[in-house]
Amino acid sequence: MAGNWNAGFGTIERGVGDTMTIGIERAACIGGGVIGSGWAARFILNGVEVSVFDPDPETGRKVGEVLDNAGRAFARLFGDGRPAPGKLRIAASVAEAVDGAGFIQESVPERLDLKRTVLAEVDAAAPPDAVIASSTSGLLPTDMQRDLAHPGRMLVGHPFNPVYLLPLVEVVGGRATSPGVVERACGAYASIGMKPVVVRKEIDAFIGDRLQEALWREALWLVHDGVATVEDIDNVIRYSFGLRWAQMGVFQVYRVAGGEAGMRHFMEQFGPCLEWPWTKLTDVPDLDDALVDTISNQSDAQAAGLSIRELERIRDDNLIGIMQALERTGESGWGAGVLLRDAKRSMRDRVGSIREGAAR
Ligand SMILES: NC(=O)c1ccc[n+]([C@@H]2O[C@H](COP(=O)([O-])OP(=O)(O)OC[C@H]3O[C@@H](n4cnc5c(N)ncnc54)[C@H](O)[C@@H]3O)[C@@H](O)[C@H]2O)c1
Structure with missing residues (x-):
């Protein structure tokens, strides 16, 4: 090839x-x-x-x-x-x-x-x-x-x-x-x-959207049942496992959470909760006008007047910061940080070879 x-x-x-x-x-x-x-x-x-x-x-x-x-x-x-x-x-x-x-x-x-x-x-x-x-x-x-x-x-x-x-x-x-x-x-x-x-x-729905939909379904139920606002749910994610997911995903994070006994211990400890169960599985709340209004109004309040373009720039800056932090882990970076290093090297090579070509 x-x-x-x-x-x-x-x-x-x-x-x-x-x-x-x-x-x-x-x-x-x-x-x-x-x-x-x-x-x-x-x-x-x-x-x-x-x-x-x-x-x-x-x-x-x-x-x-x-x-x-x-x-x-x-x-x-x-x-x-x-x-x-x-x-x-x-x-x-x-x-x-x-x-x-x-x-x-x-x-x-x-x-x-x-x-x-x-x-x-x-x-x-x-x-x-x-x-x-x-x-x-x-x-x-x-x-x-x-x-x-x-x-x-x-x-x-x-x-x-x-x-x-x-x-x-x-x-x-x-x-x-x-x-x-x-x-x-x-x-x-x-x-x-x-x-x-x-x-x-x-x-x-492949892999990513299946995982995201399972989480989103559960989040909709929590708002529907009055357990949390959209902001409460976003705070729970961004101050805790959202930070963990960006660098290790779900399985490796759980492996670490199992302590010295690792994944096997984690599964023994938390496996039974899956059977209780804690979540609503595939049951979906009715997305009627009342629920859509609640979520839209809470989401407007959460945005506090920031436009979509402003939110996009904030999101981009945060993603850049996270990827740059992962680039600095250890000697060769970690997760998305390894890819960033490789992409930088590949771009430098390409720019270098274009300049060399132009000089000849
Ligand atoms: N939005 C997301 O987060 C996301 C993420 C991953 C994948 N996707 C997928 O990407 C695809 C596009 O989604 P989107 O969010 O960009 O939607 P969008 O509505 O923002 O854009 C769709 C665009 O397609 C154009 N269009 C309509 N008919 C067309 C035609 N015959 N020829 C060419 N263009 C035509 C529309 O004018 C519109 O600009 C979908 O398949 C969606 O599932 C979306």
């Missing part, structure tokens, strides 16, 4: 994290909302040329605003070692956007019929070697592949918001996806500083 894939895919570089990277030269983003513009920003700030297609006439402004926030975050995270940003083009059609693109990321609304139509349009117009990934939060790639002439090159690449800062992407192949395409997608994502995790069995 070496050399150029096509016009849009570059060459294999050295690893970021534990994945071999495959540089992308041109990408296309189909859908430029919250997630599509986050993808565009991540590609552009990693030096990749991007075309965005979205029928919304405000797309240029919206992508521009996200790019401003992302550029500010990248400057804080990577300082001077950043590559020159790739060019942004707002395309007038799907066909124009995918022209010459080696990697295509679809981020249109979460409706299977719409995804199928848009993906078929992408498949018909994209260069033959291009990889087509969907940002879907939970639809199955096998279902989305149904109407494609070349389903082998389609898979899911599920990111987390803000896409330009959070490194994880869940990579999920469908029944028709070629194994080589999963590998190429992982390499491409690693080349823009991401951590691809391949989901081993196709399953609705």
Whole structure:
């Protein structure tokens, strides 16, 4: 696996994290909302040329605003070692956007019929070697592949918001996806500083959203039953296990909580609570007007007048601080901090080789 894939895919570089990277030269983003513009920003700030297609006439402004926030975050995270940003083009059609693109990321609304139509349009117009990934939060790639002439090159690449800062992407192949395409997608994502995790069995909502939904369901019940306000619940998370999760996840944190006897002891101690049970499992509160009003009003009060853009900047600064702290753990960093170190090194190498090339 070496050399150029096509016009849009570059060459294999050295690893970021534990994945071999495959540089992308041109990408296309189909859908430029919250997630599509986050993808565009991540590609552009990693030096990749991007075309965005979205029928919304405000797309240029919206992508521009996200790019401003992302550029500010990248400057804080990577300082001077950043590559020159790739060019942004707002395309007038799907066909124009995918022209010459080696990697295509679809981020249109979460409706299977719409995804199928848009993906078929992408498949018909994209260069033959291009990889087509969907940002879907939970639809199955096998279902989305149904109407494609070349389903082998389609898979899911599920990111987390803000896409330009959070490194994880869940990579999920469908029944028709070629194994080589999963590998190429992982390499491409690693080349823009991401951590691809391949989901081993196709399953609705993959891993991250299944875990988040379980927690969210429980949180909705706690508000519904008057046990806590939305702010109480957020405080419980951000002053305790939220801090632990960012650096060790759930299993390793519990291993440590088991003391010297480790995980086995932890499971003996807390395993029985699972049977009582403490939680509401899959029962869902009725999201009637009263509950939606309670949650929206409490959430407005919690925001204390801060706009979404202001909250985004605060969120970004906090994420940067956490990743930088993880970068300083031990000699080689920890978790997302290891990835940040690798991404910085890879960016410095790229900037260095561009400068060397220019000097020759
Ligand atoms: N918001 C999140 O936190 C999040 C996280 C991960 C994945 N996702 C997934 O990303 C996808 C997009 O979600 P979002 O939050 O960005 O939604 P969004 O509503 O912010 O953006 C969707 C965009 O798609 C555009 N669009 C509609 N029809 C289109 C078409 N035919 N061609 C091109 N563009 C079209 C809309 O104009 C809109 O700008 C969904 O599949 C969602 O599940 C969302």
